[in-house]
Amino acid sequence: xxxxxxxxxxxxxxxxxxxxxxxxxxxxxxxxxxxxxxxxxxxxxxxxxxxxxxxxxxxxxxxxxxxxxxxxxxxxxxxxxxxxxxxxxxxxxxxxxxxxxxxxxxxxxxxxxxxxxxxxxxxxxxxxxxxxxxxxxxxxxxxxxxxxxxxxxxxxxxxxxxxxxxxxxxxxxxxxxxxxxxxxxxxxxxxxxxxxxxxxxxxxxxxxxxxxxxxxxxxxxxxxxxxxxxxxxxxxxxxxxxxxxxxxxxxxxxxxxxxxxxxxxxxxxxxxxxxxxxxxxxxxx
Amino acid sequence: xxxxxxxxxxxxxxxxxxxxxxxxxxxxxxxxxxxxxxxxxxxxxxxxxxxxxxxxxxxxxxxxxxxxxxxxxxxxxxxxxxxxxxxxxxxxxxxxxxxxxxxxxxxxxxxxxxxxxxxxxxxxxxxxxxxxxxxxxxxxxxxxxxxxxxxxxxxxx
Numbered sequence: 493x494x495x496x497x498x499x500x501x502x503x504x505x506x507x508x509x510x511x512x513x514x515x516x517x518x519x520x521x522x523x524x525x526x527x528x529x530x531x532x533x534x535x536x537x538x539x540x541x542x543x544x545x546x547x548x549x550x551x552x553x554x555x556x557x558x559x560x561x562x563x564x565x566x567x568x569x570x571x572x573x574x575x576x577x578x579x580x581x582x583x584x585x586x587x588x589x590x591x592x593x594x595x596x597x598x599x600x601x602x603x604x605x606x607x608x609x610x611x612x613x614x615x616x617x618x619x620x621x622x623x624x625x626x627x628x629x630x631x632x633x634x635x636x637x638x639x640x641x642x643x644x645x646x647x648x649x650x651x652x653x654x655x656x657x658x659x660x661x662x663x664x665x666x667x668x669x670x671x672x673x674x675x676x677x678x679x680x681x682x683x684x685x686x687x688x689x690x691x692x693x694x695x696x697x698x699x700x701x702x703x704x705x706x707x708x709x710x711x712x713x714x715x716x717x718x719x720x721x722x723x724x725x726x727x728x729x730x731x732x733x734x735x736x737x738x739x740x741x742x743x744x745x746x747x748x749x750x751x752x753x754x755x756x757x758x759x760x761x762x763x764x765x766x767x768x769x770x771x772x773x774x775x776x777x
Numbered sequence: 778x779x780x781x782x783x784x785x786x787x788x789x790x791x792x793x794x795x796x797x798x799x800x801x802x803x804x805x806x807x808x809x810x811x812x813x814x815x816x817x818x819x820x821x822x823x824x825x826x827x828x829x830x831x832x833x834x835x836x837x838x839x840x841x842x843x844x845x846x847x848x849x850x851x852x853x854x855x856x857x858x859x860x861x862x863x864x865x866x867x868x869x870x871x872x873x874x875x876x877x878x879x880x881x882x883x884x885x886x887x888x889x890x891x892x893x894x895x896x897x898x899x900x901x902x903x904x905x906x907x908x909x910x911x912x913x914x915x916x917x918x919x920x921x922x923x924x925x926x927x928x929x930x931x932x933x934x
Contacts, residue, residue, distance in 0.1 A: 685904040688896070688911040690886075692904075695894040700862045706839075706846040707858040744906040 518702055519551035519711075520558075526771070527564050529659050535767025542698055543712070548768050549720075552702075552711040553777060557723070560775040569651065569721030569773030572728050576652025579645040585636030591649075594633060602656035607770050610759050612669030619674050619759050622650045623730070624750060641749040647728040651719045654772035661767050662716050664759070671759065678760025681753055687744030693761075696738075713738070714765040715758070717774020724777060731758055805919050808901045813887045817876030822883070822899065822919035832928025835921045842898065842917060842925055852932060863895060868934035878929045882922050898922055 524531040533548035550558060560566050580591045580598055595601040606622055613620035620628070623646055627638035639646035666672050682693045696705065697713035704710070719728040732749040735757055739746040747753040804824025811818055821827075835841045837856050844850075849859035850866045873881070880888030884897035897903070898917040917925070 686906050687904045688907050688914070688916060690896055690902075690904040691894060699894055703862045704858075704860045705862055706843075706860050710862075740908070742904060743908050743911045744904060745908045746906075 519547050524550050524562065526562055526658065531659055531769040531771060532661055532767060538766045541764065546714065546765055546768055547712050548771065549711040549714050549717060550771065550774060552709045557775055557777050567721065567773065567775055569728060569775060572648045573652050573655050573773060576645065576648035579649045580652055585630065585634035587633065587635040589634050591629065598653065598656050602653050604657050604660050606654040607657040607660040607662055608664065610755065610762060612671050614669060619671060619755050621758055622653055626650065642730055642733060647719050647730055651728055651773050654770055657770040658772065659769045661769060662762060662765050664763050674756045674759045675763060678756035681757050682760055686739060687742030689742045691742045693738065713761065714768060715761050716765045716768040717771035719772065720774045720776045722776045728773060808899050808915050811883055813880055817874060817880035817888065818883055819876045821923055823923050825923065827923030827927030829927040829931050832924035835917065835925050836928055841921065847895065866929065866932055868932060870930050870933045875926060875930055879926045882925055
């Protein structure tokens, strides 16, 4: 298993090395199937979207990276999804419960759930994502400590829950609570130019979408495959970690994970991927 | 105001003191004092000519100009990974004069187009929330800009 991954990563690196000069400017015209199931990687954009068509990040990756995602056995992220499954069934906290104690078989109870997150949380009066929902259950229902950002089982358990919606199209209900105003704030943040390099999310993922920035093929920056498995790091990468990394690359200070700013951005960026299949765990270079 | 400027210049100078040979150049123009005219920026930012070899290094070095991130350049075909966010720079000196090239590199928002994604390399007109270690600093020093401009001037077809 490990060996295949290393070889594929090497192959990917070699393919890139050949590509001196502006190469591979367009997303590929191919169909993604995972274990034989067709995924929606191109969808008609919702009204008010800057693009006509929303595109999965899968279409922008190399042949080798794309291939890894087509089969659960070659997708190295699936090992962490299995870790997530064990956590789902693990009793923790003072109430002596696991996730399964309340929700039973995730394949049934969690199917389709993550395709509609972030959702409005009337109790905290802000949007809630899967990571925060897990923490809420841990504290309230299990009497367990919440996971710190990206720590403990947060990434594998999030990936396991999102994986139960594999293939289902992303759609948000912006009419719940104040979701619309969080969408507005997220949109503002998306177009905000930050840092010494003076770039917004849109500078790279809208204006320059499809172009090469050094060795990287710029995608639409979609989050339908998160947490994604990155070959370079060799583990899962969460949405807020990716956001923070992109902001840091503009030479700006970056907001805390799950801060109002990043939650608003998650609401808005999720909407920008409306209609794409959930691909968790997607594979990236 | 004056103090703020002076301070910014001092910070910027201090940051590059290790890299540039002679930053204590009295003729150096502070970022906020650069004059953009219809012909571009006509005066050298340091009062001295740039060095094209140094400029080539600034151009490709990821920690300096990292121009190759966005621009392909056949003269550097040995370097891996040329981007295409911006136009190819082959023959760029046939299209622009030296003062125009200096304006583009100093502050592309003034030298090219106010909405461009190209960063201003000697400008304090930056985005919000600049990380602490970059506050009040320009991406390149005045001399590094002159060096890059001297290098760009060699790109003729």
